[in-house]
Amino acid sequence: MNKINVEKCAGILKEKDNILILMHAHPDGDTLGCGFGLCSALLMMGKKARAICADEIPKKFAYLYENIDMPDFEEEYIVSVDVAAETLLGSLADKYAGRINLCIDHHASNTIKADYTLLNADAAAACEIILKVVKALRIRVDKYMANCLYTGLTTDTGCFRYASATSNTYRAAAQLIDYGAENGIINRAMFETKTKSYSALERLAIEGMRFYNNERVCVIKITQEMYNQTGSNETETEAIPPLTRQTEGVEVGITVFEKPDGSCKCSLRTFESVDASKLAGCFGGGGHKQAAACRLESGVEETTRLLVEKSKEFLK
Amino acid sequence: MNKINVEKCAGILKEKDNILILMHAHPDGDTLGCGFGLCSALLMMGKKARAICADEIPKKFAYLYENIDMPDFEEEYIVSVDVAAETLLGSLADKYAGRINLCIDHHASNTIKADYTLLNADAAAACEIILKVVKALRIRVDKYMANCLYTGLTTDTGCFRYASATSNTYRAAAQLIDYGAENGIINRAMFETKTKSYSALERLAIEGMRFYNNERVCVIKITQEMYNQTGSNETETEAIPPLTRQTEGVEVGITVFEKPDGSCKCSLRTFESVDASKLAGCFGGGGHKQAAACRLESGVEETTRLLVEKSKEFLK
Numbered sequence: 001m002n003k004i005n006v007e008k009c010a011g012i013l014k015e016k017d018n019i020l021i022l023m024h025a026h027p028d029g030d031t032l033g034c035g036f037g038l039c040s041a042l043l044m045m046g047k048k049a050r051a052i053c054a055d056e057i058p059k060k061f062a063y064l065y066e067n068i069d070m071p072d073f074e075e076e077y078i079v080s081v082d083v084a085a086e087t088l089l090g091s092l093a094d095k096y097a098g099r100i101n102l103c104i105d106h107h108a109s110n111t112i113k114a115d116y117t118l119l120n121a122d123a124a125a126a127c128e129i130i131l132k133v134v135k136a137l138r139i140r141v142d143k144y145m146a147n148c149l150y151t152g153l154t155t156d157t158g159c160f161r162y163a164s165a166t167s168n169t170y171r172a173a174a175q176l177i178d179y180g181a182e183n184g185i186i187n188r189a190m191f192e193t194k195t196k197s198y199s200a201l202e203r204l205a206i207e208g209m210r211f212y213n214n215e216r217v218c219v220i221k222i223t224q225e226m227y228n229q230t231g232s233n234e235t236e237t238e239a240i241p242p243l244t245r246q247t248e249g250v251e252v253g254i255t256v257f258e259k260p261d262g263s264c265k266c267s268l269r270t271f272e273s274v275d276a277s278k279l280a281g282c283f284g285g286g287g288h289k290q291a292a293a294c295r296l297e298s299g300v301e302e303t304t305r306l307l308v309e310k311s312k313e314f315l316k
Numbered sequence: 317m318n319k320i321n322v323e324k325c326a327g328i329l330k331e332k333d334n335i336l337i338l339m340h341a342h343p344d345g346d347t348l349g350c351g352f353g354l355c356s357a358l359l360m361m362g363k364k365a366r367a368i369c370a371d372e373i374p375k376k377f378a379y380l381y382e383n384i385d386m387p388d389f390e391e392e393y394i395v396s397v398d399v400a401a402e403t404l405l406g407s408l409a410d411k412y413a414g415r416i417n418l419c420i421d422h423h424a425s426n427t428i429k430a431d432y433t434l435l436n437a438d439a440a441a442a443c444e445i446i447l448k449v450v451k452a453l454r455i456r457v458d459k460y461m462a463n464c465l466y467t468g469l470t471t472d473t474g475c476f477r478y479a480s481a482t483s484n485t486y487r488a489a490a491q492l493i494d495y496g497a498e499n500g501i502i503n504r505a506m507f508e509t510k511t512k513s514y515s516a517l518e519r520l521a522i523e524g525m526r527f528y529n530n531e532r533v534c535v536i537k538i539t540q541e542m543y544n545q546t547g548s549n550e551t552e553t554e555a556i557p558p559l560t561r562q563t564e565g566v567e568v569g570i571t572v573f574e575k576p577d578g579s580c581k582c583s584l585r586t587f588e589s590v591d592a593s594k595l596a597g598c599f600g601g602g603g604h605k606q607a608a609a610c611r612l613e614s615g616v617e618e619t620t621r622l623l624v625e626k627s628k629e630f631l632k
Binding site: 161162170183191193203242245 | 499512
């Protein structure tokens with residue numbers, strides 16, 4: 001891995017053209033903010049650039065993808081943003097794995113072998129790094145770009161809630177607001193507005209919430225039947241796993257998502273007492289210390305039983 | 317009203333001693349952060365100071381009130397912080413109304429007649445103003461003071477979510493984090509941790525949520541029976557009213573709280589389309605454009621009916 005700093009990264013981008021920006025699959029606010037934000041900066045420099053990802057972009061990000069006009073071209077230089085591993089490109093991995101020229105990321109665990117890597121694991125969001133790159137490119141940050149980058153900051157920090165948000169994150173947000181970022185509107189769209197279908201799903205999820213092991217383990221199950229009943233679907237469930245961890249005394253929060261084939265994807269949330277990535281690791285998964293995930297071939301009930309049992313081993 | 321600036325305010329405080337700081341009744345994070353933060357600054361200057369309020373301070377603020385040692389003394393100078401009107405002092409109003417020497421606040425509607433008033437309605441939280449005063453006093457902000465002032469910033473802005481949070485608010489937060497404010501821990505305590513009793517109440521509230529007028533009006537009812545069933549009580553319900561406004565399409569959110577005597581207190585939440593203070597005004601209440609409250613002598617069902625009917629008149 002050829003690690004570079006922000007200035008070097010800006011220097012490289014200045015030299016290149018026809019730049020394809022890869023965002024990760026199941027795109028979130030940070031990868032989208034990075035992708036469209038960097039893309040708009042490159043377009044402003046008179047370059048051709050385009051940001052793409054494998055999956056459909058959730059509608060709540062329409063203010064990002066509808067307000068940029070990206071040209072078609074034959075890609076000459078490939079940049080990944082907020083992508084920790086090539087597998088996370090999803091269906092784009094087939095075409096682009098091994099071909100990434102410049103990797104810009106904030107995941108300490110980054111495994112991408114690019115020509116150059118700009119990695120800052122202290123950044124709460126990859127958008128914090130992109131803001132520095134854009135400033136090193138001497139680009140005037142306009143309202144659209146500010147909205148892109150603010151979106152990444154706020155979504156990756158749970159609206160500046162998590163300890164990962166440093167004073168640098170807050171200062172970056174302040175700059176972006178001065179550049180015109182519509183913080184109130186963005187945060188309402190990201191955190192306050194629930195679709196009717198999601199609201200209905202969340203109500204069912206909360207009604208079905210169950211506690212185990214002296215209420216130190218909390219489980220929410222999301223079944224295909226619940227999607228059918230509410231008109232909701234997996235793309236709008238990212239706010240469910242944090243619910244498992246909100247009740248006082250809960251140390252392990254487990255969300256079991258039933259897949260269409262009857263197998264399960266599980267999201268784990270913990271506090272300091274349990275390493276979620278180790279718990280997920282017992283089932284072949286991984287992630288961060290307080291947020292991790294794994295997949296099990298078993299059905300919802302059996303998966304729940306297995307995870308609850310394994311959790312008990314992690315609780316002293 | 318003798319309006320003064322931050323420098324003048326600091327100059328006045330330097331001259332005074334035996335300072336009593338009044339916080340508002342039903343204390344929130346902003347008035348407590350101001351009170352204890354300013355008090356600790358004055359103590360650091362070798363003065364005698366004490367911060368008080370009429371009501372019991374919620375337990376989640378223990379990290380503020382348990383970590384300051386306030387002396388007893390005969391008060392010579394009285395300062396109010398984050399108090400918009402003397403009636404908001406609650407039971408302390410009898411003793412202190414008309415006696416406030418210095419009023420520090422961020423409510424545009426402030427009606428207190430003090431010798432001096434430091435008012436900045438652009439500040440998202442009164443703690444933003446106190447930080448400026450403390451810096452003008454040339455006091456080194458320590459971790460405790462930083463925690464106090466950060467608490468005010470984050471609670472009054474819904475964790476930096478609302479449009480009221482400006483770039484100045486974010487910069488103030490950045491400074492406080494650099495001074496040692498434990499932002500991750502504070503935000504978890506303020507926003508992520510629900511007591512078991514509150515969690516149970518919230519689940520009942522969500523199960524009982526009802527929609528009216530093409531789902532443009534959402535109602536949650538909190539009855540005495542629900543408190544009995546869950547072990548919860550009115551002091552831990554401030555997170556309920558925002559729930560009414562979260563579903564897409566809802567323009568008026570109504571929370572009806574049944575009081576022990578069978579009458580009701582109603583919290584109203586709206587978006588731009590409806591002025592909540594006007595809706596509350598129809599029932600003798602008031603507040604802000606998007607958050608207001610009123611009291612009705614009628615029971616829960618009748619109160620709900622009256623408010624839903626009146627809401628329809630406000631929806632075009």
